[in-house]
Amino acid sequence: xxxxxxLGGTKTVVAIGNPDGKLIxxxxxxxxxxxxxxxxxxxxxxxxxxxxxxxxxxxxxxxLAGRGDDxxxxxxxxxxxxxxxxxxAFLRTAFPDCRxxxxxxxxxxxxxxxxxxxxxxxxxxxxxxxxxxxGAGILAGGRLVHGxxxxxxxxxxxxxxxxxxxAGLCPFHxxxxxxxxxxxxxxxxxxxxxxxxxxEHPAWEIQAWYLAHGVLxxxxxxxxSRVVIGGGVAQLRGLHERVQAEFVRLSAGYFLQAQTPDFxxxxxxxxxxxxxxxxxxxxxxxx
Ligand code: ADP
Ligand code: ZN
Numbered sequence: 001x002x003x004x005x006x007l008g009g010t011k012t013v014v015a016i017g018n019p020d021g022k023l024i025x026x027x028x029x030x031x032x033x034x035x036x037x038x039x040x041x042x043x044x045x046x047x048x049x050x051x052x053x054x055x056x057x058x059x060x061x062x063x064l065a066g067r068g069d070d071x072x073x074x075x076x077x078x079x080x081x082x083x084x085x086x087x088x089a090f091l092r093t094a095f096p097d098c099r100x101x102x103x104x105x106x107x108x109x110x111x112x113x114x115x116x117x118x119x120x121x122x123x124x125x126x127x128x129x130x131x132x133x134x135g136a137g138i139l140a141g142g143r144l145v146h147g148x149x150x151x152x153x154x155x156x157x158x159x160x161x162x163x164x165x166x167a168g169l170c171p172f173h174x175x176x177x178x179x180x181x182x183x184x185x186x187x188x189x190x191x192x193x194x195x196x197x198x199x200e201h202p203a204w205e206i207q208a209w210y211l212a213h214g215v216l217x218x219x220x221x222x223x224x225s226r227v228v229i230g231g232g233v234a235q236l237r238g239l240h241e242r243v244q245a246e247f248v249r250l251s252a253g254y255f256l257q258a259q260t261p262d263f264x265x266x267x268x269x270x271x272x273x274x275x276x277x278x279x280x281x282x283x284x285x286x287x
Contacts, residue, residue, distance in 0.1 A: 003051040004278030005041050006105060007031065007058040007087070009079065009132065013275045014041040016048050021115075021283030026275060034074075034085040042094040053099040055281030056087055057108025057274045060135075064102060064146045072102035075149075101281045107144045108277025109230070109267075110137030115280055117268035119226045126224040127267070128153065128214070129231035134178040138222050145222070154178035158213040161206045164189070181210040183233050199237050207239070212246035215264065219247075219255050226260075230267035240264050 002021070006013040008031055015026035027044050031037050045051060061075040072088025091100045103111075110127035119125040123142040129135050136153035138145040145151060155176045166189040168175030179185055186194040190203055197203045215227055229240060244264040251258040267273055 001049045001051050002053045002055070002279060002282040003045045004055045004275055004282050005038075005057070006108065006274035006278050007037070007056060008105060008274070009059045012037055012041065013278075014044050015275050015279060016045060016051070017279040017283070019052075019283060021276075021280040023272075023276065023279055031079075033081040034087075035081075035090070038087070038090050038094075042091070045095075051095060051098050051282070053282040053284060054091055054095060054101070055108070055278040055283070056091070056100070056102045057105040057278045057281070058087055058102060060104050061149060061152070062087070062102065062104065064104070064150055065148055072100070099282075103144060103277070103281055104135070104137060104150050105274050106135045106137035107139075107146075107150070108137070108281060109269075109273035110139050110228075110277070111144060111280050112269055112273045112277035113228050113267055114139050116276065117273060118228045118265045120268075122225050124222070124224045125226050125228065126215075126218050126222060127228045127230065127273070128211075130181065130211070130229065130233040131183055131231035134182050134214075134231075136218065138218075138224075140222050140224075153214065153218070154182070156214060156217055158210055158217075161209040163202075164206050164209075177210060177214050181207055181214075181233075183231075186233065194233050194236070197236075204236065204239065204242060207233075207236075208242040208246045211239075211243045212250055215243065215247050216250050216255075219251070219257050223257075225257070226262070227264045228267050229264060230270075230273065234266060240266055 004015045012031045063070045063073045073086040074082045114125045125139040127137045134154035168179030170176045170179030248258045257263045
């Protein structure tokens with residue numbers, strides 16, 4: 001048996017699966033303090049057996065470089081109790097003979113979408129989520145990208161839309177991509193929740209501008225063959241087509257991806273990408 005945990009800012013999903021990463025059973029509950037949250041997951045797994053391998057997709061920032069003492073430790077986060085908490089140390093103590101693999105939630109989702117979702121079979125994939133925050137997972141040459149920390153796509157500086165005067169609400173940078181284009185940023189700019197804005201509202205032209213600049217940076221640096229955009233805000237009808245059209249305009253005939261009609265697509269796994277990815281990580285995928 002293997003197990004997976006998706007640790008989200010608001011909810012946690014724990015699951016068991018068979019050794020090739022297929023989900024057998026899952027359980028969802030709210031994320032609270034780290035020890036309480038992981039104890040629930042550990043007890044739930046123990047009631048079903050002892051896993052040989054455990055994959056975790058976690059919200060960040062989380063240390064992933066190397067396999068030293070810092071691996072799997074949460075860094076500066078406003079979520080109470082989480083800063084400095086080591087996810088991997090806690091889980092290794094709970095399951096001493098079990099392999100523990102920790103990844104970002106977005107990298108787990110990227111892995112799942114590239115194995116069995118909207119980017120199936122591709123080795124160069126970016127998965128972007130646009131919800132309360134903005135983040136991206138990157139698969140390059142079949143490997144998940146960590147870098148010295150892990151990518152922080154949401155905090156990319158993007159050119160301002162000429163028709164946008166919103167100051168931006170990132171507590172660190174003000175008008176970074178997350179500060180300008182996350183769900184709360186849209187709500188802050190227009191005074192209503194993003195889900196209440198009709199597809200023809202001018203909000204979406206500004207949104208497509210910012211997202212296309214983000215995708216352009218990704219295309220220029222990691223050269224993916226597909227970009228999957230998910231998260232609550234990506235549920236808007238037609239958003240992917242608008243971002244793709246804006247990306248084509250910005251690329252000015254230069255990027256090969258601009259000639260690919262399905263370069264920017266919605267996810268195929270929906271809410272399940274994170275937990276499927278956690279199980280794939282546990283399933284021994286060498287990344
Ligand atoms: P989280 O990031 O907390 O996991 P979500 O990915 O569900 O949450 O994103 C929540 C955001 O998605 C909210 O800001 C909400 O306004 C926005 N949202 C939810 N549904 C829609 C929709 N149909 N169209 C546009 N935005 C939406
Ligand atoms: Zn920022």
